[in-house]
Amino acid sequence: MSETAKIVLAVAQLLTVASALLVTFHPNILYASVALLFTFLGVTVMFLFAGADFIAGVQVIVYIGGVTILVLFAIMLTSWLYQIKLRDTRKRMAIPFLLVGIGLVPFFYKAAEELANRVLSSPPANFEAFAGSPKTNLIGEALLNNYLLPFEGVTVLLLGALVGAVWIARPR
Amino acid sequence: MGNSALFAHSMQTWIGAGPIWVWAALSAFLIIYLVALPFGGFATYVERKVAADFQDRVGPNRVGPYGILQFLADAVKMITKEDFIPDGADKFLYNLAPLLVVMGACSAFAALPLSKYLMGADLNIGVLYILAVTTLVAPGILLGSWSSNNKWSLLGGLRGAAQIVSYEIPVALSILPVVLISGTLQVGTIVEQQGWAWSGATTGQYHFWNLFHNPFCFCAAFLLFIAGLAETNRIPFDLPEAESELVSGFNTEFSGMRFGLYALGEFAEVFVMCAVLTALYLGGWHIPFLNLDQMWIKFPEAIIILVQLAMFSIKTLLLVFVVMWLRWTLPRLRVDQLMGMCWKGLVPLSLINLFGTAVWMWVFNGRSLAQLLFGSGHG
Numbered sequence: 084m085s086e087t088a089k090i091v092l093a094v095a096q097l098l099t100v101a102s103a104l105l106v107t108f109h110p111n112i113l114y115a116s117v118a119l120l121f122t123f124l125g126v127t128v129m130f131l132f133a134g135a136d137f138i139a140g141v142q143v144i145v146y147i148g149g150v151t152i153l154v155l156f157a158i159m160l161t162s163w164l165y166q167i168k169l170r171d172t173r174k175r176m177a178i179p180f181l182l183v184g185i186g187l188v189p190f191f192y193k194a195a196e197e198l199a200n201r202v203l204s205s206p207p208a209n210f211e212a213f214a215g216s217p218k219t220n221l222i223g224e225a226l227l228n229n230y231l232l233p234f235e236g237v238t239v240l241l242l243g244a245l246v247g248a249v250w251i252a253r254p255r
Numbered sequence: 256m257g258n259s260a261l262f263a264h265s266m267q268t269w270i271g272a273g274p275i276w277v278w279a280a281l282s283a284f285l286i287i288y289l290v291a292l293p294f295g296g297f298a299t300y301v302e303r304k305v306a307a308d309f310q311d312r313v314g315p316n317r318v319g320p321y322g323i324l325q326f327l328a329d330a331v332k333m334i335t336k337e338d339f340i341p342d343g344a345d346k347f348l349y350n351l352a353p354l355l356v357v358m359g360a361c362s363a364f365a366a367l368p369l370s371k372y373l374m375g376a377d378l379n380i381g382v383l384y385i386l387a388v389t390t391l392v393a394p395g396i397l398l399g400s401w402s403s404n405n406k407w408s409l410l411g412g413l414r415g416a417a418q419i420v421s422y423e424i425p426v427a428l429s430i431l432p433v434v435l436i437s438g439t440l441q442v443g444t445i446v447e448q449q450g451w452a453w454s455g456a457t458t459g460q461y462h463f464w465n466l467f468h469n470p471f472c473f474c475a476a477f478l479l480f481i482a483g484l485a486e487t488n489r490i491p492f493d494l495p496e497a498e499s500e501l502v503s504g505f506n507t508e509f510s511g512m513r514f515g516l517y518a519l520g521e522f523a524e525v526f527v528m529c530a531v532l533t534a535l536y537l538g539g540w541h542i543p544f545l546n547l548d549q550m551w552i553k554f555p556e557a558i559i560i561l562v563q564l565a566m567f568s569i570k571t572l573l574l575v576f577v578v579m580w581l582r583w584t585l586p587r588l589r590v591d592q593l594m595g596m597c598w599k600g601l602v603p604l605s606l607i608n609l610f611g612t613a614v615w616m617w618v619f620n621g622r623s624l625a626q627l628l629f630g631s632g633h634g
Contacts, residue, residue, distance in 0.1 A: 113401070117348065120394060137440075140383035148390030148423060152416050155397050159413060217379040219440055 092132050099125030110168040116154045123147050137219045286364045286375060294526050295519040296326035302579050309583040336511035344508065345402035352399030353513045356520035359391030363527040368442045370540050370563035372556055381442035382430055385531055386423075389486070392524060393419040396488075396495060396505050399517070403508035411504025414590060415488060415495030421597045422485040422492075428605035429479035432472050432612035433465050433535045436621070446539030450546050451625075461546070462623035464538040469624055471611035476536040478605050480574070483528035485593070487521065489578055491585040494593060529574035533567060537574075540567045 098121055105118035123146040130139035226234045300315065300323065307314025315322035340349060363385045365375035378384050393416050400412020437445045450461040462468060466476050485492040496504035506517045533539055540563035554562075588596070619627060 113345075113348075117351075117394075117398065136378070136380045137383065140380045140387045143387035144383070144390055144423075144427075148387070148393060149420065152393050152397065152420055155394065155401075156413065156416055159397070159401050159409065217439065217441065219380065220438065 088132070091128070095125045095128035095132075098122075099129065112167075113155070113158055116151060116158060119154070120147055120151045123151065135218075137222055282375060283365070287361050291361045291364055291523045291526075292519065295522040296330060298522040298525070298575065299329060299518065300326045301576075302582075305576070305579045306583055309580075330515070333512050333515040338512070339508075339510045341403055341405065341508045343404040345404070348398045348402035349513075352395050352402060353509065353516035353520070355395030355398070356392050357516050357523070359389050359395065360520045360523035360527060362388040362391075364523070366442055367527065367530045368446050368534050368539050369567055370560045371443070371447070373560050373564060374443060377441055377443035380440045382434065382440045382445070382531075382535070385442075385527065386427060386430070389524065389527060390419075390423065392520065395520070399509065400495075400505035405508050407501040407503075408505050408507045411495040411497065411501045411507070414497075415505055418488070418492065418494060418593060419486055421594060422482045422601075425478055425482040425597060425601035425605045426486055428602065428609055429475045429482060430531075430535060431609050432475045435609070435612050435616060436462070436465060436468055436472070436623075442534055446534050446541070449538040450541050451544050452546060463625035464536065464541075464543075466536040466538075467624055469612060469615040469619075471608040471615065472536070475605065475608040475612070476532065478601055478608065479532055479536070480577075482597075482601055482605075483532065484578065484581070485597070487524040487528050489521075489525060490582040491587050492593060493587060494590060497587065499587075525575060525578055526571065529571045529578065530567070532574060533570040537570050539570075540564070542566055 102118040102121040102125065106115045106122060109115045109118060123142065126146075127139045127142045130136075130142055303325070304314045304322075306312075315325040318324040318328045340346060366378055366381045366384050368374050368377070368381075396415040396419070397412045400408040400410075400415070433445060434440060437448055439445065445465075448460065448462060449464050451463055452461045465472050467473065488495050494504075495501075496506070498504070501507070506514055509517060542562070
């Protein structure tokens with residue numbers, strides 16, 4: 084990876100983490116959802132660096148074009164929602180929060196170790212060539228061969244969601 | 256990523272050494288200042304002239320010959336106008352919103368195939384990339400409308416977001432038949448396949464314009480145009496602006512250059528929409544019934560670039576003219592009519608087109624109408 088690419092990746096990671104923190108801690112829900120937009124953008128760049136360009140495109144269309152818009156839409160339609168301050172001032176939550184945080188450390192450590200062992204120590208041969216090659220058809224074939232059942236299950240689920248939405252919005 | 260940064264690479268090799276990011280940044284500036292900005296400016300002039308023609312008026316005729324420099328005067332006016340921020344506006348979002356619109360519309364220029372050798376980046380996921388970056392326009396409109404603290408704006412913004420999210424689906428479904436035919440998302444390859452070969456071994460590679468590939472594609476191209484009009488908020492789908500109901504809709508409170516950015520974003524989006532339709536269905540840079548690569552003499556690269564650029568621009572600008580023409584022909588739809596048309600009209604029709612194209616590909620073994628008629632024995 085060239086120096087420029089490393090800088091771009093670092094900026095994207097910083098953007099992701101910083102905006103994710105904003106999403107969590109900003110008292111105004113509207114700003115939190117705008118920050119969410121930048122989190123998704125940062126994640127998109129990281130997908131690109133992982134060689135998953137198709138997923139990156141889908142990430143932008145679904146999460147920025149769909150999810151963020153719907154969140155903003157819902158916030159703006161409920162007029163009082165962006166006037167309240169979201170801040171948890173309950174001090175008694177601090178200790179459980181800390182305990183859970185400490186409890187999660189081994190899991191994160193294990194996950195990072197695993198990642199380092201699998202990816203960093205032995206990067207896949209010819210990663211640059213793999214990252215540049217078209218993978219969309221591979222994804223399509225995988226979905227319709229090996230993973231046909233889960234794929235069809237998801238489509239039925241989505242159809243159910245659509246029908247449900249129509250049923251809820253039916254004229255009464 | 257593949258032969259991405261194609262343009263930056265060729266600039267690097269033509270002009271000399273230097274780090275690639277310098278050339279990448281330079282080509283981004285070139286795209287914005289040599290393509291997007293002049294087109295946006297000139298389009299405002301043409302739009303006025305076209306409007307004047309349709310209404311039997313003269314139109315702008317004071318600045319320069321035929322008023323052709325009007326857009327420069329407009330630009331100076333917009334830049335020198337007072338930068339006004341309404342009371343109670345959310346300053347940060349108010350500043351951010353027009354930038355998101357321009358960013359979304361101008362980033363798409365990077366993947367437009369202006370010519371075989373003149374292309375920002377021929378990405379593996381080119382079509383998906385264009386679809387993806389143009390979705391940034393919707394949050395721009397929504398946030399701009401909310402942050403200006405004006406109920407007309409907010410109504411316009413909400414309409415805009417609902418409209419863009421809904422019409423994204425027929426747009427994507429009308430692009431899919433082309434992906435099905437070409438077997439790739441790479442815009443360069445998709446355009447290249449739409450060439451023409453009279454006879455010989457290469458007949459199988461070229462299947463002429465996707466518009467004429469099969470009857471379903473013919474319908475899909477029109478659906479893409481209609482849904483694209485709605486995506487770019489143009490009349491008859493300009494409900495977010497709707498000046499007779501909502502003052503000026505989402506951009507009511509924006510003045511000076513901020514309004515200019517919104518207008519520029521809209522025109523850039525119209526150009527992108529027409530360019531995508533040209534590239535996917537109308538053969539992109541190809542001259543009908545002629546193949547520059549298979550002529551009896553070999554043309555130098557520069558001439559091919561110029562001819563292809565001219566071809567691509569002619570097709571795209573003709574479509575832009577049709578967009579302007581429709582503006583003075585059709586009345587605006589109502590909100591419920593708009594949504595009904597999308598979900599009950601365009602979505603089922605584009606699904607039928609997708610299915611029909613798939614069946615055609617299966618029955619005729621992937622050969623186009625032109626190949627079936629003229630290319631027997633090949634392919």
